[in-house]
Structure formats: structure tokens, C-alpha cells
Amino acid sequence: MGAGCSSEHGVATNAAPVAKAASVKSQPAAEATTPSPAGTPPAASQPSRASVDDFLEEEDTPAKRDPEARLEALHRCFDALDKDKSGTIDFKELKQYLFKTGVNISLITGKAEELMAKMDLNSDNLISRDEFTHMMEALLVGKTDEDLEVWVAEVVFTATSRNVVGFGDSLGEVLSGLDLTTEQVSTLKDCFKQLDRNSSGFVELPEVKALLGRSGMDMEHVSEELNTIMLKLDKNGDHKISEQEFFVTLCAVRHSLQDDDAFKRVLDNFLVILKSGAADTPMLASVLLTDQVA
Known part of the structure; x- marks a missing residue:
């Protein structure tokens, strides 16, 4: 888009998959993991949109991990992004998600291509559940289970919300x-x-x-x-x-x-x-x- 045509809420960066927006610090899981009903704009107490880059920059204290809980959280994240429930995330679904996070419209196609190239390990132009979890486990290996839950809640909230960043209520x-x-x-x-x-x-x-x-x-x-x-x-x-x-x-x-x-x-x-x-x-x-x- 030209001047004034991009969303006021975000511009594409070189953030790693999958989310894009402001940095989020650790917060109590009870507050961060309860998304609002679909279609309701996020309030101050609701999950904000966080990029993986910002998330990985935060300091972390080593803690015991629960592999099954982490895998289940990533599966919830994948299911929210797989809008047509085909078992894969395709290029259209990547673009839809990026639009909701506030990425500048003129940059969405390029950003989606970058994400697809990073996550589509077998080059079939689709991101399978295994490809998604493999990449995200590698990126988020240093994060606590609680922090991972916070991030997943943000992605799920954004992906399932019918309120699109930049559209507003009218x-x-x-x-x-x-x-x-x-x-x-x-x-x-x-x-x-x-x-x-x-x-x-x-x-x-x-x-x-x-x-x-x-x-x-x-x-x-x-x-x-x-x-x-x-x-x-x-x-x-x-x-x-x-x-x-x-x-x-x-x-x-x-x-x-x-x-x-x-x-x-x-x-x-x-x-x-x-x-x-x-x-x-x-x-x-x-x-x-x-x-x-x-």
C-alpha cells in the first residue's frame, strides 16, 4: 500500500514464524491463556500479538519442561492457523494470519513467502503439522512451559478472532x-x-x-x-x-x-x-x- 494505506498497528519485519507484533513479557498463565470470544477486539487484559523474535529475546530461567504439554500447545496453535482443517497450512492461510497481525498489506505476499520457505521442509508449498511443530520446538526450546502457553494463546486468539487489525469497528x-x-x-x-x-x-x-x-x-x-x-x-x-x-x-x-x-x-x-x-x-x-x- 501507499502512504496511509498500511495498517497503523504493524509493519512486516524479519521476525521468525509465526506471529508478528509487540513484545510480550511473561505473565500469569491464568490471565494470558483465556482468549476473548471471536470478534471481540483485544482489551488491555487480553493477549497481545507477539513475534517469535521478541519472544526469544526475553531472558529465561531453565525449568523442567513437560514435552507432552508443549506438543499439545503447539498443536492447538497449528489447528488455529489451519483454517480449512485440511491438516496443512497453505499460502492463503499464512497471508490471512499475517493480515490479522497488522502486517502492511503491500508486504504480506513477500512475508508469507519467507515463512513458507523456512517452514516447508519438503517444498510442497504446504506446512504440515510435523513441519510446524519441528520448527517451533526448535525456536522455542529455551522457553518455559508457561511462556510457551502465553505465546500460543496470543497466536490462537489472533488466528480465531474475526476482528481484523486495521479494520476497526466501522x-x-x-x-x-x-x-x-x-x-x-x-x-x-x-x-x-x-x-x-x-x-x-x-x-x-x-x-x-x-x-x-x-x-x-x-x-x-x-x-x-x-x-x-x-x-x-x-x-x-x-x-x-x-x-x-x-x-x-x-x-x-x-x-x-x-x-x-x-x-x-x-x-x-x-x-x-x-x-x-x-x-x-x-x-x-x-x-x-x-x-x-x-
Whole structure:
């Protein structure tokens, strides 16, 4: 994203897998291991998001380890990251998690590639349970069982929360963090309204599919194109696109084009096609299908 388009809460670093954000010091397990209900923004007493790098920098006093408890904790962490319960963590799931931790949208793809390269030991582009636990056990071997539980609670809380860092509770809060002009905001709201045919407040997969289906794309490849576009727009993986997600992604599109006039042409073209029902491929779809937009 361009200036003002990144999350206010975090920027990608070279932190080791898997989490990203502020350092967390040891705290009583009873306070740190009880995540709030999904969808509730973290309060001061709730787990904060900690990176493995910060976690490993803390001093540790050698203590007796419980191998079974440590393995069980890492399995809980893996299960929270494995959103589709396939038994592996794929590239999309890595990106979804990184987005929730507040990594700058324009850096998410590169960061996910780094993590996949470090953890995917057999190079099948998937992180198995064994690969995950092997890597994390090696990284966290010097930590006490209590500290490990704190870290796992933070990762599980972040991965399972439906509140996405940078989205806030309203579209207004999101817009306050995005460097968009009044005209751009107005046009984007119009685009979203036209996409949301049933006025549900979300753009759902059938609505995107209908747009692509009439756009002249090769129908044999619509599923592939649809998955790519949904991956870009559906940041929290709930199979629908909120206004917040739409605005965050379109801000990334604006940055990738590096030209407000070009961005205006893309939006104007999109609106014309949406309102007229023309059987043309929207310029926006073509932009989202490139690797320039995370």
C-alpha cells in the first residue's frame, strides 16, 4: 500500500514464524491463556500479538519442561492457523494470519513467502503439522512451559478472532487510516453498492462470479480467476467481502497503479460495466489478477 494505506498497528519485519507484533513479557498463565470470544477486539487484559523474535529475546530461567504439554500447545496453535482443517497450512492461510497481525498489506505476499520457505521442509508449498511443530520446538526450546502457553494463546486468539487489525469497528475507522480523497471514497462506495446486488452489506461469491461470468472470460478458467480475486478481497477468509475489506484492497490497488488518474480510470470503467451490465472484462479484475496487489 501507499502512504496511509498500511495498517497503523504493524509493519512486516524479519521476525521468525509465526506471529508478528509487540513484545510480550511473561505473565500469569491464568490471565494470558483465556482468549476473548471471536470478534471481540483485544482489551488491555487480553493477549497481545507477539513475534517469535521478541519472544526469544526475553531472558529465561531453565525449568523442567513437560514435552507432552508443549506438543499439545503447539498443536492447538497449528489447528488455529489451519483454517480449512485440511491438516496443512497453505499460502492463503499464512497471508490471512499475517493480515490479522497488522502486517502492511503491500508486504504480506513477500512475508508469507519467507515463512513458507523456512517452514516447508519438503517444498510442497504446504506446512504440515510435523513441519510446524519441528520448527517451533526448535525456536522455542529455551522457553518455559508457561511462556510457551502465553505465546500460543496470543497466536490462537489472533488466528480465531474475526476482528481484523486495521479494520476497526466501522468503515469510518478504516477510512481514517487510508489516504483516499473524498471523490475516491464516494466512487468506491458506489462500486461496492453496485456489486452488493442483494444489499446484504457484503459482496458474496455468487455476485463476483456473476460479474466474471458475463465479462467474456473463458468460462473454463472462471473458477481459477474467481479464487484469485476472492483471495485478494476476502481478507479474513469468511467467503464474503465487507466494505472494510473492499476499501483496504482497493487502496492497495491505488498504490500498485502509482497514479491517481489511472486509478480513476479503473474505477470509472468498473462502474460503467456494473451499471450497464456490459459483457466486458473490468479493468479492476485485470489489476486484481496481477501479482502487484496483495
